[in-house]
Amino acid sequence: MKIAVIGGTGKIGGAVAKHLAKSNSVIIGSRDPVKAEGAAKKIDGAVGADYATAAREAEAAVVAVPYSALATLSVLADKLSGKLVISTVNPLKVENGLTLFALERGSAAEELAELLPKSRVATGFNNVPPLLLQRDEVVPMDVMVAADTRETYDEAAKIIGSIPNIRPLYAGPLSQAGLIEALTAVVLNLASLNKTGSLTTRFASRRE
Ligand SMILES: NC(=O)c1ccc[n+]([C@@H]2O[C@H](COP(=O)([O-])OP(=O)(O)OC[C@H]3O[C@@H](n4cnc5c(N)ncnc54)[C@H](OP(=O)(O)O)[C@@H]3O)[C@@H](O)[C@H]2O)c1
Numbered sequence: 769m770k771i772a773v774i775g776g777t778g779k780i781g782g783a784v785a786k787h788l789a790k791s792n793s794v795i796i797g798s799r800d801p802v803k804a805e806g807a808a809k810k811i812d813g814a815v816g817a818d819y820a821t822a823a824r825e826a827e828a829a830v831v832a833v834p835y836s837a838l839a840t841l842s843v844l845a846d847k848l849s850g851k852l853v854i855s856t857v858n859p860l861k862v863e864n865g866l867t868l869f870a871l872e873r874g875s876a877a878e879e880l881a882e883l884l885p886k887s888r889v890a891t892g893f894n895n896v897p898p899l900l901l902q903r904d905e906v907v908p909m910d911v912m913v914a915a916d917t918r919e920t921y922d923e924a925a926k927i928i929g930s931i932p933n934i935r936p937l938y939a940g941p942l943s944q945a946g947l948i949e950a951l952t953a954v955v956l957n958l959a960s961l962n963k964t965g966s967l968t969t970r971f972a973s974r975r976e
Pocket residue numbers: 774775776777778779780781797798799800803804831832833834835836837856857858859860893894895896897898
């Protein structure tokens with residue numbers, strides 16, 4: 769599958785692109801196509817392009833830009849029309865050393881769905897620190913995917929689950945995205961307050 773990673777030059781976008789490129793054709797999207805090509809050269813199976821070209825040529829996209837830049841992606845609405853868009857975006861802020869969810873209501877993923885009204889938006893990779901994706905073998909983890917329909921979840925799960933050791937789990941409709949994004953703050957605080965190093969989510973059960 770041809771997947772654009774919008775913000776693929778960044779920390780989480782680059783790490784996700786690296787793993788997705790093993791079984792997909794990845795287009796690293798950047799505001800600067802030269803920067804995109806530089807990042808793509810480091811990943812077998814990836815090419816670089818500006819955001820518009822990446823969005824137009826891909827069959828699906830991962831959005832990995834800072835929350836502050838989210839609104840700028842509205843220009844991609846036509847190019848991403850009819851396509852799956854996975855949002856990694858967490859609106860977070862730091863106050864007195866604690867990481868906090870920055871929105872009073874809603875979520876970045878729901879805002880993205882409003883900006884891209886003809887796309888199918890799902891969450892993905894929100895709680896995954898790039899450090900845990902750096903190695904070729906990923907530590908076993910669960911990635912929570914909120915999406916308005918089971919079909920959209922299935923599409924996102926196919927992409928996310930193409931990375932060995934990552935288990936996508938359906939988290940319900942996009943209205944749940946704020947909880948997933950806010951949980952990133954909890955995970956970051958757990959790691960820093962307990963000096964554990966990077967943490968991510970994995971749910972225990974008797975049926976492994
Ligand atoms: N880092 C993490 O631990 C982590 C984990 C999970 C999810 N997330 C979420 O993923 C998103 C990206 O995080 P990140 O840590 O990977 O960020 P980052 O390293 O700062 O990269 C973000 C990329 O977004 C692009 N960008 C587009 N518009 C921008 C703007 N106005 N200002 C700055 N950069 C802009 C930049 O690419 P170009 O300059 O090439 O255009 C940049 O390489 C965030 O929403 C974050 O909440 C982060």
